[in-house]
Amino acid sequence: MKPFRWLAAFVLLCLLPGLSFAASIDGSQLSVLWGVPFGGLLLSIALLPLLAPAFWHHHFGKVSAAWSLAFLLPFALMYGPGMAGFSFMHALLEEYIPFILLLTALFTVAGGIHIRGNLHGSPELNTAILGIGAVLASFMGTTGASMLLIRPLVRANDNRLHKAHVVVFFIFIVSNAGGSLTPLGDPPLFLGFLKGVDFFWTASHIFPETLFLAGALLAIFYAIDSWFYHRREEVVPLDPTPDTRRVGFDGAANFWLLGAVAGLVLLSGIWKSAVVFDIAGTHVGLPGLVRDAGLVAITLLSLNITAARVHADNQFSWGPMLEVAKLFAGIFLTIIPVIAMLKAGTSGPFGAVVSSVTRPDGSPDPAMYFWATGVLSSFLDNAPTYLVFFNTAGGDAQAMMSTFASTLAAISAGAVFMGANTYIGNAPNLMVKAIAEDRGVKMPSFFGYMLWSGGVLIPLFIIMTFIWFK
Numbered sequence: 001m002k003p004f005r006w007l008a009a010f011v012l013l014c015l016l017p018g019l020s021f022a023a024s025i026d027g028s029q030l031s032v033l034w035g036v037p038f039g040g041l042l043l044s045i046a047l048l049p050l051l052a053p054a055f056w057h058h059h060f061g062k063v064s065a066a067w068s069l070a071f072l073l074p075f076a077l078m079y080g081p082g083m084a085g086f087s088f089m090h091a092l093l094e095e096y097i098p099f100i101l102l103l104t105a106l107f108t109v110a111g112g113i114h115i116r117g118n119l120h121g122s123p124e125l126n127t128a129i130l131g132i133g134a135v136l137a138s139f140m141g142t143t144g145a146s147m148l149l150i151r152p153l154v155r156a157n158d159n160r161l162h163k164a165h166v167v168v169f170f171i172f173i174v175s176n177a178g179g180s181l182t183p184l185g186d187p188p189l190f191l192g193f194l195k196g197v198d199f200f201w202t203a204s205h206i207f208p209e210t211l212f213l214a215g216a217l218l219a220i221f222y223a224i225d226s227w228f229y230h231r232r233e234e235v236v237p238l239d240p241t242p243d244t245r246r247v248g249f250d251g252a253a254n255f256w257l258l259g260a261v262a263g264l265v266l267l268s269g270i271w272k273s274a275v276v277f278d279i280a281g282t283h284v285g286l287p288g289l290v291r292d293a294g295l296v297a298i299t300l301l302s303l304n305i306t307a308a309r310v311h312a313d314n315q316f317s318w319g320p321m322l323e324v325a326k327l328f329a330g331i332f333l334t335i336i337p338v339i340a341m342l343k344a345g346t347s348g349p350f351g352a353v354v355s356s357v358t359r360p361d362g363s364p365d366p367a368m369y370f371w372a373t374g375v376l377s378s379f380l381d382n383a384p385t386y387l388v389f390f391n392t393a394g395g396d397a398q399a400m401m402s403t404f405a406s407t408l409a410a411i412s413a414g415a416v417f418m419g420a421n422t423y424i425g426n427a428p429n430l431m432v433k434a435i436a437e438d439r440g441v442k443m444p445s446f447f448g449y450m451l452w453s454g455g456v457l458i459p460l461f462i463i464m465t466f467i468w469f470k
Contacts, residue, residue, distance in 0.1 A: 025079075025336070025337065025340040026340070026344070027337070027339075027340035027341040027342065027344035027348045027349075030337050030344075031349065032341070032349045034071070034075075034337035034341070035337060035341070036070075037067045037068070037071040037334040038071075038334035038337075040070065041067040041330050041334050042379065044056075044063050044067065045423070045424065045446060046445070046446030047446070048060075048063065049445060049446070050445050063330075064326050064327050064329060064330030065329075065330065068333040068334060070334075071333060071334045071336070072084050072087075072088065075337075086280070086282075087336050088333065089279070090282045091332050091333055091336055094282055094284070096328070096329060097292065098288060098292055099328070099332070099427070100325055100328070101292050101295045101296060102143070102265065102295060103321070103325075103427060103431065104295070104299055104325075105295040105296075105298050105299045105302075106141070106144045106258075106261060107147050107321050108298075108299045108302045108303060109254045109257045109258050109261065109299070109302045110144060110147030110254070110258070111151075111306075111316040112257075112302045112303075112306035112310055112316075113249060113251045113252065113255065113314075114151075114250040114310045114314050115151075115152040115248075116249065119155070120156060121156040121157030121159070122229065123222050123225040123226040124222075125156060126153070126156070126166055126221070127218055127221060127222045127225070129153050129156070130169060130170060130173045130217075130221060131173075131214075131218055132149070133145045133146070133148075133170070133173065133174030133178060134173050134174060134214045134218075135178065136174075137174055137175075137178030137179040138180065138181035138182045139182065139184060139185070139262070141184055141186070142175050142176060142178060142185060142186055143175075143428045143431070144258055144261065144262070145174050145179075146171075146174050146175045146431065146432050147428070148258070149170075149174060150167070150174075150435050151314050151315070151435065151439075153166065153170060154167070154436055154441060155439075160228075160229070162231075164441055164442060164443055164444060165221075165224055165225065165452075167436045167443060168444065168452050169217060169221040169224075170432060171420060171428075171429050171432050172420045172453070172457065173217050173218065173221075176416060176419045176420035176426055176429070177210065177214050177217065177416070177420065178210075178214065179416055180206055180209075180416040180417065181202055181203040181206075181207065182200070183197075183199060183202075183266075183269070184265065184266065186416045186419070186426070188382050188386035188415035189202055189386075189415075189416065190265070190383075191387055191390075192397075192408075192412065194269050195395070196398065197397050197400070197401060197408070198401065201408075202412050205412075206409050206412055206413050208468070209413050209417075209468055212460075212463075212464065212467075213417060213460055216460055217456070217460070250307070250309075250313065251306050251310040254305075254306065264291045264295060264298075265291065267291065268287045268288055269287075271287040271290075272287075273285060273286040315438070317438060319434070319438055323430075323434045324427070324431050324434060327430065328427070331424065338380060339384050342354070342376070342380075342384075342385070342388045343388055345392065354388075354392055356368055356372060357389065357393075366407050366410040366469040367470055369407050369410040369411050370464075370465060371461075371465070373385060373389045373411045373415050374413075374414030374415070374418030374421070374461070375421075376388075377415045377418050377419050377425060378418050378419065378421035378422050378425045379422060382416070382418075382425065382426060383415075385415060386411060386412070390408075390411055393407050393408070406468075409469075413464070413468075413469075417461065418461065420453060421458075422446070422450060422453070423446055423449055
């Protein structure tokens with residue numbers, strides 16, 4: 001039996017006693033030891049590809065399921081199967097399924113668009129693609145922009161010996177920094193929009209920070225890429241991608257489907273409905289169901305209208321999507337107690353973290369909000385992390401947009417920008433890594449990637465702190 005079938009069977013057993021007595025987890029009553037499965041999964045993602053690459057390649061799904069059970073089994077014994085089953089179903093229905101359906105739709109639709117022609121990966125072209133991606137990310141989401149552009153970028157550089165840095169900076173810029181200007185760009189900002197933050201508030205309040213970060217990263221990338229490009233024997237004599245007459249798009253109808261995906265996500269946030277379905281103790285609203293059904297329909301429609309030749313030219317495969325789905329299934333489950341402990345605020349095990357964002361006079365400290373939100377977003381899901389600190393700062397959208405505007409700007413910037421610090425800080429990071437590796441790019445390890453982010457991003461974040469968040 002597959003590992004996730006064991007997990008599903010366990011949860012069904014948990015659901016048998018019923019969920020009528022289930023309630024949300026009180027994080028103030030939890031020990032930090034409940035964070036061990038989440039930490040273990042992160043360490044597995046970081047270390048096993050280095051220490052046991054063959055094992056990891058064939059069994060990463062089993063590892064993810066094992067850490068999930070390492071949380072759910074003891075939790076069921078301690079707090080009852082009803083609470084364990086409720087927590088599982090809540091994470092599955094309210095968070096994981098919408099998340100994975102959106103990623104699948106974007107992965108499929110973007111995979112049905114082939115940028116025809118042999119782009120040659122010079123520093124100028126690579127920088128231009130990263131700049132275009134940064135602009136697109138705020139309007140079609142960091143995931144949409146990443147899935148659209150990563151394949152042509154890798155193909156453009158397939159005749160170069162050193163190209164991992166190109167993908168690393170792609171993650172920095174397109175998969176993260178570029179999504180900071182609208183609620184369509186990144187999930188944390190979308191949650192802020194649902195809480196009442198104006199659609200264009202972030203664009204008007206953190207545009208200078210975004211321009212600085214994206215501009216600095218593009219300049220640094222151009223310098224590094226130029227150094228590699230002009231080294232002797234950097235470009236191989238035979239380009240694997242043949243030249244064509246002109247650059248164009250195959251499968252262009254999928255652009256309309258990308259717009260439909262963005263429209264569905266936006267609609268689900270704006271549309272208010274009193275129709276709510278109770279599924280195993282979790283309330284699922286009609287707008288969310290319509291969005292998810294629409295995403296499934298778009299995925300199937302894209303597969304139906306996209307010619308097989310386009311998928312072949314894109315080297316489209318489901319491997320990267322399956323890897324992300326299995327790993328994030330474990331992340332969404334093992335992160336349950338960690339988020340609950342954070343939500344407990346100063347009365348929870350992480351009370352010191354929550355208290356650190358307040359000055360002695362009781363006013364919020366934007367610099368600490370920027371770093372606390374950012375550091376936690378680097379390793380936890382940046383969307384709930386955003387909500388934790390949004391509520392810690394008061395939770396009133398009108399007050400946050402006016403009296404505490406600098407604090408809201410710091411929370412927004414920290415959640416979006418610092419998702420680039422690790423592979424798991426934002427969903428498209430891991431997807432881009434998987435696609436690049438599927439194309440033969442030797443990507444840095446988990447800690448190797450953090451050396452890049454520590455050396456490039458952290459100094460820029462320090463500069464930003466002294467300029468905008470002091």
